[in-house]
Amino acid sequence: MSNMRRKDRETAPYPDWLDDILDCIRADKSVRKDFDHGGRLHIDRPLPFLCVHVLRGREDLAARDVSAAHASYLIVDDVEEALPIIDAVGNVLRERFGAFMLLDIDELEHDTLITADAPYLPPFEIRLLSTDDAAAEQAATALAEGADIEQVKFRTPYVKSFELAADPQAMALAQGTGFPLVAVRFAPIYRQPESGHIYPDLRERLVANIFDAGLKAFAAFVGATQTLKLTTHRALGRKAFVDAVSRADRSIDDVASTFDFLLAVTPINADAAWREFKANRFRRAPQFLYRPLSVQVEAEKRKLFSVAFDRFEDPVLYHLYREKQQELDLQLSLISARETGRFVEFSRALYGPVEPSLHRIAMDILLKTEKFVHGDEGGEDEAGIADCFEVETAARHMIEQYRQQYAGFTAEIELRDDLPSGLLVSGERLLISRHTRMDRSRIHALLSHEIGVHLLTYFNGSAQGLRLFRSGLAGYEGMQEGLAVFSEYMAGGMTVGRLRLIAARVVACAAMLDGRPFPETYGMLVDEHAFAPTAAFNLSLRLYRGGGLAKDAIYLRGLLELLTHLKAGGALDPFWMGKISAAHFIVMQELSLRGLLKAPVIRPAFLTHPQAQARLDKAWAGLTPLDLITS
Template structure:
């Protein structure tokens, strides 16, 4: 959906490289930060390696909190901390770029503290500092959705990890037909839970099971949003647009759910899941145990297995509050579009809606390159209408299947 600037014309072909407006010091600082960011697999470090293994035991006897185990950290936090502090940002001359990089440096330092505090009581407060508090209005919206959306097991047919991998590879091949040089991949792993993107790779748990009605929507979420923006961001003069600027997660996840709406794949159970994540985070922050939150979620109508998945994501690493941002990010983007805002620049990389004015400044100064690829769902002539209707809707329930 566009407003003002037309899709695909965020910046002319002869912009950033030929103009050479960024100094060598500017680009060196950005590239150093992007290189450092690429060494940390943050989501993998936060994800238990035994989440699927303990699932059956917990569901058979849901009276004791599960004990999660984690992989060894790839990078020593003390070393990473020193590397973050040593980033050469003092020489950045472009004021907009300096602001973007400084904000991201502060966030990187906070993430190092989260890695250091993983699976300790200190982790939760660091997570709240990173992802923000869950305010009462968001909790009320989530509880209302759980109250009014149909509950229970709503989707029966599913595909396994191998079938979803085949679908993901076909989706990636579509983008390679547009640009053969893009470096994105998909693979099955036995040390992840569910489906997630880390860097340029879609990681699929060997135990993954995806509802058949959700396959395309999940592909548009993971490949059409997270991997597309990674490709476009790395093609920018500012490489951090590929790695992600400060607080990009909320807008990225909101944009990925927008993709699910645009392709007509947002189901009632998926919207309930997003609402349940908010309720679970709120419960955990309030001091509830895993067992208590699991019981709360099943009381809201989630099947026991689904409730375990939601609770596991929230309680991992010591209290990972990231899952509240999906619904919050979606609401912010729908409000943005309803106010006449465009989504176009958001496809150029990973950054927050809060930083959109700064990115617009770079685009207006012809410092950004055009997108190498655009989300496949935008090729659907009905997608723009679905997004327009979603932005106008005064009830989130109306978003189901757009």
């Protein structure tokens, strides 16, 4: 049949648009051609396969989304429309790679295994068919094994093989083109059987997992035919994102840019509040004052939920942006509840509670470091104290060093009167409070924290092409702060006082979430854990700002996650690509393998410290937080 069609082309050449497509493929250019009735040919890059879905007048099928998630796919309304396109494209790709296969994806008409009176949810049917060549059979086997997955909750797949002749569509595609073919048909379990309404979460899981099984089928075919060298099946995914992703990325970033979350909940009268607290003999919580909110919360929420993700054609990116949308919604709810009783509950939802295991580790750190405390935590010699101007000078020097690595490192520094003592990164700005006074020996470590991690990942994320990686994937803050604390150790600046502060934040955060008032938490830090009055006040301020912010527990939690990751042999490099959480590490690796992410344009300067490699080796061997002050 394939020979017959090639003979026909001698008298009936391809239309101009198809010849143009073939020229693009031969020139390694991407292809995106729309057809009538919602059809499309999309080729991210030349690959030895094509995913095919035949619409037959149907709409809103999960099978269409599975097909469109692949790097190379054809969606058409009927088989006859598909055949000449497949024949032309397939022959060009087979000539290039030496082999070519089709993956035909569709849905069964009904979820035949579900019954109204079932005492539990039975398995759902997946049918597999393939041509009888060895490579296609290996691909079908890989798809069957890949479809037997746990992530599709509620229902488990029942995979059954059928003869190709049992499916007219698959038979027509195989006979009409002569290419190796695998066909998969799955039950529409994402639809309610009576009404046809969608289970959105189930649909999302089903699409992602059938898609991944399809990648495994392609990888098995590639392995059997030796057409490409692969490190993982995920390398066969897309290497470019569609315009819909760029549009949604800008829209999400526009909403995120309308407010600065931490500045919105940080008091502007810290010094006056401290004086008030002292005047009241530490018995009454001080009154905190805040900046007026410049964001119209409801308007931004409307914009946020008007962002469409349904044309992403990429389950991984779809999931990342849905997560970010939900996180921004929670942040907007949190700042709108500032200074109300709802604030602490939104805060708990955003950052989580203090787990008993985390609290035990924090208490252990405080108890085992008591012997290093001499009545006044942070009571350094005045001669060793640096003011905000000395910190600013050191920060400008470090920023200039990073700018020499990468001209796009355009960080700015602002000295502010409206911040408590310390430093804060907001976007591309390093904010330094004019009230800052700190141990001079701690400057380099603290700047490694703020500049070497927070600003570095912002600019590396900016270089990725999607703003999401600079503003941060959902839940990124825990790992960011864990990396930042670890950077202080790598820079040789982790001290007993610093580790005690990080541990005390966890213990005090637990007290705040348990409903203890500000004066009691302050008193606990001073009387039970020997913190200096000013240090205890500043720590309490951070926790009770806005009405109770649970953020400060993430520093120790993130550090523990990072140390666990390193002990398991994990690398640091993916974390420098942008602002990500530990949960996104595998996702970042996949996107990197697919070519959607670039290597970090800047690497942290603390990695070049003379003792950096030795310290990193110790972390890979296994470290506890207490080891950071003795290693």
